[in-house]
Amino acid sequence: MFPDLTRDDVFRIETRRLWLRWPCAKDADAIVQLAGDEAVAGMTAAIPHPLDRGTVDGFILGARRDAIEGRSLTMAVAARSRPQTLIGIVGIAPDADAAGPHLGYWLGTPHWGRGLATEAVGAMVEAYFAYTPGTVLTSAARIENAASRRVLAKLGFASEGTALRPFPARGGDLPTERFRLDRRVWERRGAHAAAGLVAVHV
Numbered sequence: 001m002f003p004d005l006t007r008d009d010v011f012r013i014e015t016r017r018l019w020l021r022w023p024c025a026k027d028a029d030a031i032v033q034l035a036g037d038e039a040v041a042g043m044t045a046a047i048p049h050p051l052d053r054g055t056v057d058g059f060i061l062g063a064r065r066d067a068i069e070g071r072s073l074t075m076a077v078a079a080r081s082r083p084q085t086l087i088g089i090v091g092i093a094p095d096a097d098a099a100g101p102h103l104g105y106w107l108g109t110p111h112w113g114r115g116l117a118t119e120a121v122g123a124m125v126e127a128y129f130a131y132t133p134g135t136v137l138t139s140a141a142r143i144e145n146a147a148s149r150r151v152l153a154k155l156g157f158a159s160e161g162t163a164l165r166p167f168p169a170r171g172g173d174l175p176t177e178r179f180r181l182d183r184r185v186w187e188r189r190g191a192h193a194a195a196g197l198v199a200v201h202v
């Protein structure tokens with residue numbers, strides 16, 4: 001799905017306030033701490049709670065392997081002033097049950113409410129449409145996850161209504177709002193300005 005450009009760990013995305021880079025082994029402590037918070041994990045389908053170090057180590061290795069193979073792209077989010085310090089994750093992975101690949105993300109709670117998710121996720125959306133031939137991106141948020149639904153709406157995603165989706169780490173199916181963004185909608189929006197993307201580095 002992803003081209004050679006993103007398959008090497010020197011690949012980085014720069015936004016106004018953030019770096020998006022491949023996750024590495026040194027990020028494990030930050031992920032355990034930030035994604036281990038129930039306020040974060042509870043809104044996601046895949047992050048267990050409690051979250052242990054072994055699970056996180058496996059996640060980082062899997063993310064790097066899948067990125068090398070071009071199967072998916074998972075990026076650590078960090079402030080430009082502290083590029084080694086992970087504050088969140090944004091990723092795009094195949095989804096056999098949806099019209100197109102699935103976009104997922106989280107930020108640690110100390111970083112909420114400053115537009116950082118919109119900036120990071122917007123840059124990832126920009127990179128996806130700019131560097132892959134993909135025609136559609138999908139996402140989904142729990143009905144009660146107003147912040148996440150708002151992030152997707154701000155980036156031009158259209159609601160496709162509600163549906164039950166599997167949330168294996170939450171123990172079953174949960175009601176969600178499903179979203180999609182088509183390439184032609186993204187093209188019309190002039191997404192560069194919306195995403196705050198500055199450059200990609202390879």
Ligand SMILES: CC(C)(COP(=O)(O)OP(=O)(O)OC[C@H]1O[C@@H](n2cnc3c(N)ncnc32)[C@H](O)[C@@H]1OP(=O)(O)O)[C@@H](O)C(=O)NCCC(=O)NCCS
Pocket residue numbers: 039040041043044104105106107108111112113114115116117118119140141142145146147148150151
């Ligand atoms: C969803 C999440 C990534 C948002 O991060 P963030 O950096 O705070 O998001 P932003 O600041 O870019 O945007 C949030 C928007 O939601 C709005 N919002 C936040 N809480 C809200 C609420 N309870 N009701 C309505 N709107 C809300 C904010 O006002 C903002 O919109 P605005 O710019 O129009 O004012 C973060 O809350 C998170 O990591 N949550 C846990 C994991 C998660 O939900 N991941 C997504 C799974 S689908």
